[in-house]
Amino acid sequence: MFEIFELNIIKRAFIVISFIAPLAPIFGVFLLLRRYAFFADTLAHVGFLAIALSIFFKINSLILLIFLSIMVAISVEQLRSRDRLPAEGSLSFFLYAGVALSVVFITFAENTGSIMSILFGSLSTVTNEDVYLIIATALVCLSFLFKYHKKLLNLCIDEEIAHACGINTTVVKMLFAIAVALSISISIKTMGALLIGALMIIPPLTAMQFCKTLRNTVILSVIFSLLSSYAGIFLSYYSGIPLGAAISTVLIFFFLVSLIFKVFK
Template sequence: MFEIFDHIFMMRAFTAGILIAVTAPVIGIFLVVRRYSLIADTLAHVSLAGVAIGLLTKTYPLIWATVVSAATAVGIETLRKSKRVYGEASVALFLQGGMAVAVTLISIAKGFNAELFGFLFGAIATVSQTDLYFIGILALVIVLSVFFHFKELFAVAFDEELAQVSGMRVKAFNTTLVVLAAIAITVATRIVGILLIGALMVIPVLAAMQFSRSFKETLGISIVMSLVSVIVGLYASYYLDIASGGAIVLCALALFFVSTVVNKSS
């Protein structure tokens, strides 16, 4: 059981996985409360364009993914606040536009390769020491940002109008939230994959909501469920030779279904 840790790449994968398991629900819970869950999928798909830029220019893809995702997050929030396009429509607009750019860049780069496949679906063997440093720095940024602005982010996510009446800088914290979501997506790309990261940000939170009532309690349980999903998923990925992203999300789904059954029987 523990021979898995004899491999350096698995040690890196588990370290990155634990960081991801903490950061994903920390941001995901605010998106769920705000009913803005689909933005995670949009930013994840758009980040593929950043990955494609990195692969095409032979530079570090995760930096480009972070830049493109963060810029898109700001664009979505700006368009939403302008009220020229409704929130869901602005998300769909950037989703389709970002995917179009990504597909075009991928075709210029002569299609799919093993590295790009790893970004899409997650690949534990591809986590490098550079990735680990980068993921660690971004995870620290997310956790510290939420820690120091927890009350403001909660107020904005729970009731934007009330927060504005209370004198909070709603626009600034809305933008902060979506940018942190973009960073969280970049953090998880290597392990979970671009196509599935949105699920890891949302499913553990939904599962935790079956058991708890308070916001902080839900956050704590969702982190535990996320950790279980990532650890079990990485084990399954290694021993069954399957994509890590799919294994992790399937574990999260299993926990969600178990939580709904337990909640109904209690």
């Protein structure tokens, strides 16, 4: 069993997951509080486009992931704040545009690689260079959460009251959108474009079945995320299931257990 720890791809997977797994559900909690969970799916599909572009132009996919995700996050927040498009409308546009253009670029790429890895994650897609960039970006996101978590909470409870209390809600919303984009972009290679939302949303939903306070919900969602991610690495390695799908399967198991617990509590 322990021979897998001798493999470099497994070591990289554990390092990357140790930074991604705690980060994703924390942002997921705030997305759920803002009723904005669809935002994660939109950025994930934009990430699919970034990987397709990187294959087509033969450039570093993670850098392009980060850049394109930030640009779309800023665009969505600008359109939403200026009431030029309904929030759902702008998200839907970028989601479908991301998928459609991804298919176009992948169709004309010389080497498409593994579509399964792009969509559902892989143990082998993260390079040594990616690890350093992922760690640095994760630390930036954690710093943002540490500095702005109280303002974010006030914003989620009532945006008008937060603004009346002197919080620059426009700036906080924009920074939050960028931070979410960063957290998703560094997670796509392991979780896949279609399943990164699961790591952000399912752990908080599971934790909510057990907890009544926000603090406990965040803590328990991080624990569920870490346990599911580590178990998913083993499941992926020994079964051949894509990493994102393996992690999501464990997440679903924990969620179903939490529902049963709540029913019989």
